[in-house]
Amino acid sequence: MHSKQPMQLVFFPDAVQHITRLCRILRSPQGNAMLVGLGGSGKQSLARLAAFVCGCQCQQLEVTKEYGMVQFREDIKKLFLVAGVEKQSVVFLVTDSQIVDEGFLEDINCIINSGDVPNLFGQEERDKIVLDLKDLCAAQGLPLGKDEVYNFFVRQVRHHLHVVLSMSPVGDSFRNRCRQFPSLINCCTIDWYLEWPADALVDVAMRTLESVNLIQPKASLDESADKSTEKRPMNAQEMRRAVAEACVTIHSQVKVLEERFWDEMRRRFYVSPKSYLELLSLYGSLLEEKTRVLVDRRDTFRSGMSKMASLTTVIAESKLELDRLRPELVEKNLATTALVREVTRDTQQATKAKATVAKETEEVQQRKDTVSAIQADAQKDLDEALPMLEDAIRALNSLTKADIVEVKSFTKPPPLVQVVMEAVCTLLHQPASWESAKRVLGQTDFMDQLLTLDKDNIDNKVIRSLKRYIDNPDFNPETVGTVSKAAKGLCMWCRAIDVYAAVAREVEPKKARLREADAELASAEATLGEKRAELDEVQARVAALEVRLEEAERDQRDMQAQADLCQARMDRAGRLTSALGAEQVAWSEQAQALSERLERIAGDVLLSAACITYFGPFTAEYRHMLLETALGRCENLGVPVSEGFSLRGTLATDFQVRTWMLCGLPADPLSVDNAVVVMNATRCPLMIDPQGQAAKWIWELLNSDGLRVANAKEASLLRVAEICIRNGTALLIQDVGEELDPALAPILAKQTYTVNDRTLIRIGDSEVDYDPGFRLFLASKLPNPHYMPETCIQTTLINFTVTKAGLEDQLLVDLVRKERPDLETAKDKLVVSMANDSKQLQDLQDKVLQLLRESEGPILDNEQLVNTLQQSKQTSMLIRRRFEDAKSTDAELSAAREQYRTVARRASIIYFVIADLAGVNR
Numbered sequence: 001m002h003s004k005q006p007m008q009l010v011f012f013p014d015a016v017q018h019i020t021r022l023c024r025i026l027r028s029p030q031g032n033a034m035l036v037g038l039g040g041s042g043k044q045s046l047a048r049l050a051a052f053v054c055g056c057q058c059q060q061l062e063v064t065k066e067y068g069m070v071q072f073r074e075d076i077k078k079l080f081l082v083a084g085v086e087k088q089s090v091v092f093l094v095t096d097s098q099i100v101d102e103g104f105l106e107d108i109n110c111i112i113n114s115g116d117v118p119n120l121f122g123q124e125e126r127d128k129i130v131l132d133l134k135d136l137c138a139a140q141g142l143p144l145g146k147d148e149v150y151n152f153f154v155r156q157v158r159h160h161l162h163v164v165l166s167m168s169p170v171g172d173s174f175r176n177r178c179r180q181f182p183s184l185i186n187c188c189t190i191d192w193y194l195e196w197p198a199d200a201l202v203d204v205a206m207r208t209l210e211s212v213n214l215i216q217p218k219a220s221l222d223e224s225a226d227k228s229t230e231k232r233p234m235n236a237q238e239m240r241r242a243v244a245e246a247c248v249t250i251h252s253q254v255k256v257l258e259e260r261f262w263d264e265m266r267r268r269f270y271v272s273p274k275s276y277l278e279l280l281s282l283y284g285s286l287l288e289e290k291t292r293v294l295v296d297r298r299d300t301f302r303s304g305m306s307k308m309a310s311l312t313t314v315i316a317e318s319k320l321e322l323d324r325l326r327p328e329l330v331e332k333n334l335a336t337t338a339l340v341r342e343v344t345r346d347t348q349q350a351t352k353a354k355a356t357v358a359k360e361t362e363e364v365q366q367r368k369d370t371v372s373a374i375q376a377d378a379q380k381d382l383d384e385a386l387p388m389l390e391d392a393i394r395a396l397n398s399l400t401k402a403d404i405v406e407v408k409s410f411t412k413p414p415p416l417v418q419v420v421m422e423a424v425c426t427l428l429h430q431p432a433s434w435e436s437a438k439r440v441l442g443q444t445d446f447m448d449q450l451l452t453l454d455k456d457n458i459d460n461k462v463i464r465s466l467k468r469y470i471d472n473p474d475f476n477p478e479t480v481g482t483v484s485k486a487a488k489g490l491c492m493w494c495r496a497i498d499v500y501a502a503v504a505r506e507v508e509p510k511k512a513r514l515r516e517a518d519a520e521l522a523s524a525e526a527t528l529g530e531k532r533a534e535l536d537e538v539q540a541r542v543a544a545l546e547v548r549l550e551e552a553e554r555d556q557r558d559m560q561a562q563a564d565l566c567q568a569r570m571d572r573a574g575r576l577t578s579a580l581g582a583e584q585v586a587w588s589e590q591a592q593a594l595s596e597r598l599e600r601i602a603g604d605v606l607l608s609a610a611c612i613t614y615f616g617p618f619t620a621e622y623r624h625m626l627l628e629t630a631l632g633r634c635e636n637l638g639v640p641v642s643e644g645f646s647l648r649g650t651l652a653t654d655f656q657v658r659t660w661m662l663c664g665l666p667a668d669p670l671s672v673d674n675a676v677v678v679m680n681a682t683r684c685p686l687m688i689d690p691q692g693q694a695a696k697w698i699w700e701l702l703n704s705d706g707l708r709v710a711n712a713k714e715a716s717l718l719r720v721a722e723i724c725i726r727n728g729t730a731l732l733i734q735d736v737g738e739e740l741d742p743a744l745a746p747i748l749a750k751q752t753y754t755v756n757d758r759t760l761i762r763i764g765d766s767e768v769d770y771d772p773g774f775r776l777f778l779a780s781k782l783p784n785p786h787y788m789p790e791t792c793i794q795t796t797l798i799n800f801t802v803t804k805a806g807l808e809d810q811l812l813v814d815l816v817r818k819e820r821p822d823l824e825t826a827k828d829k830l831v832v833s834m835a836n837d838s839k840q841l842q843d844l845q846d847k848v849l850q851l852l853r854e855s856e857g858p859i860l861d862n863e864q865l866v867n868t869l870q871q872s873k874q875t876s877m878l879i880r881r882r883f884e885d886a887k888s889t890d891a892e893l894s895a896a897r898e899q900y901r902t903v904a905r906r907a908s909i910i911y912f913v914i915a916d917l918a919g920v921n922r
Contacts, residue, residue: 015200018046019046023053023054026050030158030187032163034190036192040274040790040793041194057091059090059091061098064764067100069103076111077120077121080153084133084153085129090160092163094108095790096174097788100742107120109183112184126150127146129149130150134149168788168789195273201251206241208281211284213288214287242637246630249629251279253629269792269797270788270793278613278683283606286608286680287601287605290601290650294601298594298595417484420469420490421441423469424490426466426469427497428450453497455500466497604641604645606630607630607631607647611673612796614626620669620803647676648673655839657672667806668803671693671800671806684747686798687778687800688799689779692779693802694779695732705730708731709734712736717741721776725747726769729774731774731775732777734781736778736780738786740795743764804909811903815903819900
């Protein structure tokens with residue numbers, strides 16, 4: 001298995017010596033090493049680095065729940081083929097936690113001793129190896145027999161395969177294994193990994209803290225003291241050095257208390273450099289998170305205070321603005337009223353003019369209708385004669401010059417032709433004779449005279465003269481056409497002129513009436529145009545006045561709106577001041593308190609990180625000793641720490657603690673600190689829980705979020721774990737023994753990696769999508785388990801064994817519930833009510849501050865925001881009164897319950913006396 005996690009290394013002198021020693025071993029033929037030291041000393045990290053420096057692959061076992069000798073042999077075969085056939089240098093890194101079967105060590109012993117494992121390969125596999133290496137043996141001039149080639153393969157394996165064993169000296173396993181498998185001693189170079197020296201711990205801390213932003217405390221100055229005694233504030237590097245030395249002191253003190261804890265309490269756990277690195281890592285992440293939370297909280301208070309402080313200025317400005325606007329508003333009202341009267345008067349005039357124009361328009365329209373009727377009647381009469389005339393004109397147009405010449409050529413024309421020509425001469429005001437006709441026909445514009453004849457003004461005498469021709473029965477186009485084509489066309493023209501003249505005589509009176517009507521219509525339209533011009537002028541004047549009125553009204557509205565806004569601002573400011581005015585003092589105090597906490601956040605978080613990293617296995621007495629040592633060292637080094645520091649006060653809120661207690665967490669300080677450690681530990685919490693109270697608390701707390709519970713011995717444990725990892729739900733594994741399943745190692749170490757923006761974790765042979773919401777909890781019912789160092793560095797041990805005070809409180813609850821169930825029921829309801837009220841108060845305060853902080857523009861212009869703030873404050877006051885009443889009721893109930901405390905205390909003492917009898921024979 002290749003590790004895909006980056007390694008953060010600090011090369012202090014001891015680490016450099018170990019790396020140098022390992023590189024020398026790996027570069028030696030048949031070089032193998034056994035690294036002996038507590039888990040978390042850096043053995044595996046340095047082995048991987050040395051393998052990289054020497055150009056070797058680093059391979060480890062992937063241990064699953066079903067991993068056994070068969071799977072181990074398969075992995076060995078792969079290593080042998082890489083080293084013996086591919087001739088690649090390989091480091092086989094094996095830790096004692098991966099040795100789930102002692103048979104593994106027997107094979108490893110053979111590899112170290114002879115480079116081969118008996119019966120590892122079957123005959124077919126051996127033949128394939130021989131076939132793959134035969135060419136290489138031939139090139140080197142070696143014998144090509146099967147045994148000789150296989151021996152060459154074994155030599156290649158011994159040359160390229162380096163076994164590195166990472167062993168812990170704790171317990172009997174290491175001693176027994178060295179005695180049973182002597183090659184582990186004889187054929188390996190042993191490298192002992194001892195405790196890191198103090199200077200190495202300081203170097204590691206300094207390097208780790210380089211990326212940590214430490215908030216500098218202000219210089220402490222007594223006003224009555226001389227300035228020469230002022231304590232100079234530390235710069236960033238000095239603060240970093242002080243924190244690093246404090247970490248070293250805390251780690252060293254834990255090592256001392258670890259041995260004392262074993263001597264006095266017969267409880268064993270282990271602290272390694274890995275724990276120290278965990279302390280530094282946790283310190284950096286906690287400091288960043290707490291700083292962000294406190295700064296955001298402080299800025300929220302300051303923003304609320306700033307918004308409230310601006311109300312005084314807004315009120316004064318609004319009052320001045322309102323005093324200035326009032327006289328202007330009165331003047332605007334008077335001007336607008338006068339303008340309204342003027343607009344009304346002109347509008348009335350325009351209305352009258354519009355009515356007059358409308359009436360005359362109607363009369364003109366009637367005249368238009370009359371003219372149209374006369375015109376239509378005359379046109380109707382004309383339309384009856386026009387088709388005949390048009391036919392005659394078309395007939396004339398169809399005549400050619402030859403046709404005219406034909407008629408003209410007659411010396412003595414046919415009678416009908418002569419009659420036609422006489423009629424034509426009559427219409428052209430020429431003598432009615434053939435000589436005259438021939439003369440007319442000889443004129444070049446003869447056709448044009450016919451076509452342009454003024455047919456509308458023909459004299460009546462001419463019409464009467466034409467009548468005698470028209471009445472001739474033979475004077476028709478059909479008869480004339482039989483004699484001459486040209487004469488036919490002229491005949492048609494003469495008859496059409498006769499008809500048209502008759503119609504024109506009838507139409508002429510109508511045209512006279514039409515001309516009179518047109519004259520009257522023109523006069524009426526002229527009068528109407530004048531009226532319309534007058535109307536347009538009045539309407540334009542009204543429109544201009546309306547524009548002025550609209551502008552005046554808009555100015556008036558704007559001024560009134562501004563005045564209303566000023567008045568509304570003053571009203572809202574008064575409401576806000578009455579609602580939140582008293583809060584400004586509390587906000588100021590809280591902002592100041594948060595600023596002071598920020599000045600001491602470096603020390604508070606350092607102690608909190610130390611408590612989370614080291615507190616877990618200890619009882620209350622040892623925790624107190626460790627905390628006193630850490631506080632004293634921080635004070636000597638100048639690391640600022642809050643007075644009365646507590647883990648609960650730094651990393652938990654009252655609401656969180658109440659919620660935990662409602663879920664079954666004992667109320668004693670030790671249990672509360674344990675809960676804080678569980679919720680803030682970066683490593684998986686392993687709870688020593690013989691009474692089951694921790695498991696019960698976790699179940700009640702996370703059951704609604706989909707918590708899964710599994711037994712450590714379940715065959716389907718890994719499958720359940722994979723489901724929880726994918727879904728991001730919590731998993732509680734109960735009944736954990738002294739040894740953890742090796743298959744859980746990647747989960748405990750959080751060996752995640754990213755592929756194509758997917759966060760994955762490898763569990764056995766499968767890759768699982770890792771949801772950041774996943775949490776793993778381990779619980780053991782063993783009263784005094786002995787966990788190996790590897791387990792101690794993989795998990796955060798937390799001693800949830802019931803305490804005297806915790807048992808006393810639990811017995812008091814059971815006793816009161818039996819003797820006075822009414823009291824306990826009322827107490828339970830009251831606790832729930834107080835917890836909810838406390839949460840609501842905090843939520844309402846946060847809501848008010850958040851609304852003030854996120855408000856854009858003048859706050860007093862937001863009516864909805866002001867109403868929401870006022871309602872929130874009113875609700876907050878009601879809840880606060882209810883909360884105070886509940887506190888007094890709680891005090892009364894507690895006083896009544898205290899009557900039974902003596903019995904609970906005696907029962908608790910009896911339990912612990914009996915429990916301590918087990919240590920009498922030690």
